[in-house]
Amino acid sequence: MSFDDVIELAKRRGFFWPSYMIYGGSSGFYDYGPLGTLLKDNIIAAWKREYAREGAIFLDTPVISPADVFRASGHLEKFSDIAVKCSKCGTPYKFESLIKSLGINEIAKTVDEAAAILEKYDVKCPKCGEKLKNPYDFNLMFRVGSNDLYLRPETAQGIFINFKNLYNYARNSMPIIVCQVGKGFRNEISPRQALIRMREFSQAEVEVFYIENDDFPIPDSSVELNMLRNTGDLLKMKVSDALRSGIIGNRVMAYFLNKTYEILLKLGFQPDHIRAREHDPGERAHYSSETWDFEYLLDGDWTEIVGVSDRGTYDLGRHQQFSGENFQIDGRTPKVVEPSYGLDRILLTIMDSSYYRRENGYKVLRLDPHISPIHMAIFPLQKRDDLDKIAKDLFEKMKNIDPFIFYDDSGNIGRRYARQDEIGTPFCVTVDYQTKDDETVTIRERDSTSQVRVKISDLLERTRSFPDSLSALF
Amino acid sequence: MSFDDVIELAKRRGFFWPSYMIYGGSSGFYDYGPLGTLLKDNIIAAWKREYAREGAIFLDTPVISPADVFRASGHLEKFSDIAVKCSKCGTPYKFESLIKSLGINEIAKTVDEAAAILEKYDVKCPKCGEKLKNPYDFNLMFRVGSNDLYLRPETAQGIFINFKNLYNYARNSMPIIVCQVGKGFRNEISPRQALIRMREFSQAEVEVFYIENDDFPIPDSSVELNMLRNTGDLLKMKVSDALRSGIIGNRVMAYFLNKTYEILLKLGFQPDHIRAREHDPGERAHYSSETWDFEYLLDGDWTEIVGVSDRGTYDLGRHQQFSGENFQIDGRTPKVVEPSYGLDRILLTIMDSSYYRRENGYKVLRLDPHISPIHMAIFPLQKRDDLDKIAKDLFEKMKNIDPFIFYDDSGNIGRRYARQDEIGTPFCVTVDYQTKDDETVTIRERDSTSQVRVKISDLLERTRSFPDSLSALF
Numbered sequence: 016m017s018f019d020d021v022i023e024l025a026k027r028r029g030f031f032w033p034s035y036m037i038y039g040g041s042s043g044f045y046d047y048g049p050l051g052t053l054l055k056d057n058i059i060a061a062w063k064r065e066y067a068r069e070g071a072i073f074l075d076t077p078v079i080s081p082a083d084v085f086r087a088s089g090h091l092e093k094f095s096d097i098a099v100k101c102s103k104c105g106t107p108y109k110f111e112s113l114i115k116s117l118g119i120n121e122i123a124k125t126v127d128e129a130a131a132i133l134e135k136y137d138v139k140c141p142k143c144g145e146k147l148k149n150p151y152d153f154n155l156m157f158r159v160g161s162n163d164l165y166l167r168p169e170t171a172q173g174i175f176i177n178f179k180n181l182y183n184y185a186r187n188s189m190p191i192i193v194c195q196v197g198k199g200f201r202n203e204i205s206p207r208q209a210l211i212r213m214r215e216f217s218q219a220e221v222e223v224f225y226i227e228n229d230d231f232p233i234p235d236s237s238v239e240l241n242m243l244r245n246t247g248d249l250l251k252m253k254v255s256d257a258l259r260s261g262i263i264g265n266r267v268m269a270y271f272l273n274k275t276y277e278i279l280l281k282l283g284f285q286p287d288h289i290r291a292r293e294h295d296p297g298e299r300a301h302y303s304s305e306t307w308d309f310e311y312l313l314d315g316d317w318t319e320i321v322g323v324s325d326r327g328t329y330d331l332g333r334h335q336q337f338s339g340e341n342f343q344i345d346g347r348t349p350k351v352v353e354p355s356y357g358l359d360r361i362l363l364t365i366m367d368s369s370y371y372r373r374e375n376g377y378k379v380l381r382l383d384p385h386i387s388p389i390h391m392a393i394f395p396l397q398k399r400d401d402l403d404k405i406a407k408d409l410f411e412k413m414k415n416i417d418p419f420i421f422y423d424d425s426g427n428i429g430r431r432y433a434r435q436d437e438i439g440t441p442f443c444v445t446v447d448y449q450t451k452d453d454e455t456v457t458i459r460e461r462d463s464t465s466q467v468r469v470k471i472s473d474l475l476e477r478t479r480s481f482p483d484s485l486s487a488l489f
Numbered sequence: 490m491s492f493d494d495v496i497e498l499a500k501r502r503g504f505f506w507p508s509y510m511i512y513g514g515s516s517g518f519y520d521y522g523p524l525g526t527l528l529k530d531n532i533i534a535a536w537k538r539e540y541a542r543e544g545a546i547f548l549d550t551p552v553i554s555p556a557d558v559f560r561a562s563g564h565l566e567k568f569s570d571i572a573v574k575c576s577k578c579g580t581p582y583k584f585e586s587l588i589k590s591l592g593i594n595e596i597a598k599t600v601d602e603a604a605a606i607l608e609k610y611d612v613k614c615p616k617c618g619e620k621l622k623n624p625y626d627f628n629l630m631f632r633v634g635s636n637d638l639y640l641r642p643e644t645a646q647g648i649f650i651n652f653k654n655l656y657n658y659a660r661n662s663m664p665i666i667v668c669q670v671g672k673g674f675r676n677e678i679s680p681r682q683a684l685i686r687m688r689e690f691s692q693a694e695v696e697v698f699y700i701e702n703d704d705f706p707i708p709d710s711s712v713e714l715n716m717l718r719n720t721g722d723l724l725k726m727k728v729s730d731a732l733r734s735g736i737i738g739n740r741v742m743a744y745f746l747n748k749t750y751e752i753l754l755k756l757g758f759q760p761d762h763i764r765a766r767e768h769d770p771g772e773r774a775h776y777s778s779e780t781w782d783f784e785y786l787l788d789g790d791w792t793e794i795v796g797v798s799d800r801g802t803y804d805l806g807r808h809q810q811f812s813g814e815n816f817q818i819d820g821r822t823p824k825v826v827e828p829s830y831g832l833d834r835i836l837l838t839i840m841d842s843s844y845y846r847r848e849n850g851y852k853v854l855r856l857d858p859h860i861s862p863i864h865m866a867i868f869p870l871q872k873r874d875d876l877d878k879i880a881k882d883l884f885e886k887m888k889n890i891d892p893f894i895f896y897d898d899s900g901n902i903g904r905r906y907a908r909q910d911e912i913g914t915p916f917c918v919t920v921d922y923q924t925k926d927d928e929t930v931t932i933r934e935r936d937s938t939s940q941v942r943v944k945i946s947d948l949l950e951r952t953r954s955f956p957d958s959l960s961a962l963f
Binding site: 028029032034035037038039041044045046047048049051052053055056063064067068072073074075076077078079080081083084157158159160161164166173176177179180181183184186198200202214215334337338340414415418419425479 | 542546549631811
């Protein structure tokens, strides 16, 4: 399937679309429409349940932060991209993307190196042909108001600076797994389309504080993972074996790489559409000593959806140094492993990986029932003979149990199925003439298109523990 | 109970605390800790279900908006407070609060009027005694970066500018109820403590687009509402009667005032702790022709927790004018009623209204089980004779069904109950010696402190449809 089809579906059916279009748009911002909002909420809820099962605790801190925080974290000094602006037409470019798009295989770590590369390859503005020069460092953080405030570029710092409060909450026991879901902001030089690189985005981040590597067990997974090492080797193996053979640096990294893989599979990704790629030393963020990105092959490009980093003692150490607080436990600073999930990218790539056409050409979004925006649709077979009245009564009853359902009586029944298939609704319930005789309805399952007939009372009872109770019927 | 006790509990047990304390704090920002994050999430989920039952659709738009949006909405021009800064000690004051705190009963609509009042009453700086003069307009919006971008002061505008997309999603049918939950930002001159007036806050807003007043039925409510009219009359009556007698201006306002009241009661507020207060004409926001605030008596002050405003055709009309888009349907611009919920204030006041002491002096948070942060605690009666092993096994099984549970085996059982009571956990399950004989456990309910004994298999089954199935036992 083409990626463009997914974007077209997203816009037409109300998953997401570019923001502020009535005012000409604003690059790097997207709106989630009615279905996208529900899908995103459901992904977050599923993610939260997975980490709650690990004993994680949750935190919710402001997006506006004083400069002190980012002075300590290193973001004020180091969180920048090299940019270059055309002196003739004014188009700004992110140096790294520009060079890559021109097929130049070089890396610049400093502005001087970037200037040398522009000179060496005689790089010209792709838009107007002017020679590009004078690259500069561009800090990606947005400043707020006239005060010394910034919009956070990641949710993580709100967790680090609260370490003592969290340790207190955990009754002074270690390890501690802390999760935060929220917005992050980066003043991207060149935002990319459709949720991939936005100026405002949603993250689900986890900071795992631990003292000893054996605070977590060797992970137990039955599914092999595609792994691309920074040596270039491509392997397919269990995470536990990658740990034993030294490919993954330590047990905590392995545990959360495995956990992340399990979550992605539960969300509905196919194992072969995902890989974990090890960062090159020069590619890693300033705080990291080992990073693996989970990537999904989107429209021909491997795209990061989760990063798992070994942040060591960097963050607590820096905040200890800058704030004067003592973050040590028994004289040792806890270490940190961070799985960081890009929620917008996960939503987009789940839609991409779920999208297919039936043999008859009809489009289907094969979303996992736990995250489908609409849980169930209810139809009368016909809009007469009281079938619509019975269906509406059932709809009203159902809403009290699960309000995320949809009533539809327009067009023929095949068309109504197709409309729900396209947005990933897992179950469609139809009230037909037999309903009047025996109070049964049909339930049609999206992927198999098979139908079962159940008592209305049974449907209501099973809906109480949606969706597993219904899935069990098929 | 004292409000200070609630704040103390909130901090000690991990509901919320002031942000950035390791860097000396930053006025107007709060962190939600582990329990507060879950409580807030549960309030949002309950609220969403209530509106989904009304057929509402959801939207999620960026917090960063281009200036165009606020030029049209009127916020750039009008969303300001009159401020005055002491020329000697530099303390900034919000004029309205300052005057009120000094017992001066005057209202200033312009900077000139404010200057006259300062002069007339010879107002001095409460901090250093210097005479205060030169009041000025202070726009409450935060500017972002060096571009023409702002942080939204309310979520509402993201809904208005998407009206055409939403109308399209609703297959061109009216009325449309649109909900958005998200952050808003106001650069408050003098933030107030503890979630009441913050620079960054969470809102749950609803924009109801309608054409005719009879798009909604006359609301049906059995519970009378305390209503304070702007004439000074205090009434206690059903919303439907207030509509019939002309106290509420139109049917859509009445329908959503009633809906809001029902939601507040479901969230656990007592009818007598709430009132609806009608705004004075001079007090209303620039877009409103009728506004009622739901208020809760907090620490001696009636505090707004929800505002329900008749915004008429103001917003769509302005965006139509400024963007050139046509928002009319059959030549008429839809009207708007807006219930706007302050989530932080609701969380704080729910905690306040739920907090009490038992006769033995123990503290209890009588939260509705649907919003309690921890759903259930599991204890072994003793940490020996395999009771802890059985309890831990049960805990592991339960986590797969509902992960928001807590295991505790430290201290005596009375102390463990008390710890859970204080954070609002509705049910505590204890594994005791009888469990070894017949696979039953006791479930103790928080408010009645009564206990029932059930089979473990029954508990697991009932947890699937938590919390109603358990509440039914008591």
